[in-house]
Amino acid sequence: MSGHFAALDAADFPAFEPGTVWLVGAGPGAPGLISLLGYHALGQADAIVYDALVSERLLALANPRAERLYAGKRGGKPSEKQADITLRLIELAGQGKRVCRLKGGDPFMFGRGAEEAMALAARGIPFRIVPGISAGLGGLAYAGIPVTHRDTNHAVIFLTGHDETGAVPASVDWAAIATAAPVIVMFMAVKHLASIAARLLAAGRDPADRVAIVSNAALGHQQVLEATLATLDTLPADIPTPAIVVLGPVSQYRGALDWYVGPHRGAALG
Numbered sequence: 638m639s640g641h642f643a644a645l646d647a648a649d650f651p652a653f654e655p656g657t658v659w660l661v662g663a664g665p666g667a668p669g670l671i672s673l674l675g676y677h678a679l680g681q682a683d684a685i686v687y688d689a690l691v692s693e694r695l696l697a698l699a700n701p702r703a704e705r706l707y708a709g710k711r712g713g714k715p716s717e718k719q720a721d722i723t724l725r726l727i728e729l730a731g732q733g734k735r736v737c738r739l740k741g742g743d744p745f746m747f748g749r750g751a752e753e754a755m756a757l758a759a760r761g762i763p764f765r766i767v768p769g770i771s772a773g774l775g776g777l778a779y780a781g782i783p784v785t786h787r788d789t790n791h792a793v794i795f796l797t798g799h800d801e802t803g804a805v806p807a808s809v810d811w812a813a814i815a816t817a818a819p820v821i822v823m824f825m826a827v828k829h830l831a832s833i834a835a836r837l838l839a840a841g842r843d844p845a846d847r848v849a850i851v852s853n854a855a856l857g858h859q860q861v862l863e864a865t866l867a868t869l870d871t872l873p874a875d876i877p878t879p880a881i882v883v884l885g886p887v888s889q890y891r892g893a894l895d896w897y898v899g900p901h902r903g904a905a906l907g
């Protein structure tokens with residue numbers, strides 16, 4: 638470690654041992670949103686297996702000698718099978734490499750990080766989880782939306798809009814979640830938004846409830862769309878993805894808190 642990081646010792650930055658895998662959260666987009674430990678991992682890795690949502694600008698900070706392996710998985714597009722990605726991690730670790738598995742947001746938030754870690758654990762491959770800033774938290778912050786405010790909500794639900802088959806998850810108790818918390822943060826929800834909204838409305842959710850959709854959060858082309866649960870059909874058909882959908886009153890604070898806009902945006906990327 639150099640510069641400011643020299644003050645941090647080995648206990649803060651454990652050695653990235655050969656033959657181990659670190660599952661690192663890259664954050665939602667802007668490279669500055671990776672953790673110090675994640676940055677440390679990028680610098681030491683021999684192999685970096687990264688997702689579609691990881692920014693090129695972040696990869697530019699990695700060890701230039703590291704092997705870079707794309708393991709993109711995006712809804713609706715052909716992509717490498719999860720089993721193949723996991724196998725690749727196992728093989729690379731078996732070759733004695735320091736393997737950085739770089740995932741968008743937080744590795745344990747709807748990112749299959751747990752599945753990958755379970756496979757490593759089952760084979761006795763040492764691994765470390767380096768948490769990241771989830772798009773469901775940091776992405777909203779970049780749109781001036783606090784995920785909680787004392788005046789509006791004491792609970793939050795994180796929901797995924799589709800399961801492994803690509804359909805709206807059948808295991809979700811829609812009636813229960815519709816009224817369980819004032820704020821529902823939805824990942825991968827754009828495609829099925831109309832049907833999710835219909836389920837929530839049928840279960841008693843207020844049609845006047847606010848909806849904000851943050852596309853490409855913390856990226857230069859971030860865009861925010863707003864509607865209510867009842868007026869979703871007024872939104873454009875081609876909402877850019879990736880996008881986080883937030884249902885509930887917290888997007889009302891955007892009017893005052895939308896700091897990441899206009900001419901300041903370039904300087905605000907982080």
Ligand code: SAH
Nearest residue numbers: 742743746748771772824825854879880881
């Ligand atoms: N582990 C990730 C989520 C993986 S699921 C995390 O913690 O953020 C992928 C979904 O995350 C996308 O479909 C989208 O809903 C959301 N997402 C990730 N990056 C995003 C970004 N920059 N802007 C908006 N949504 C994003």
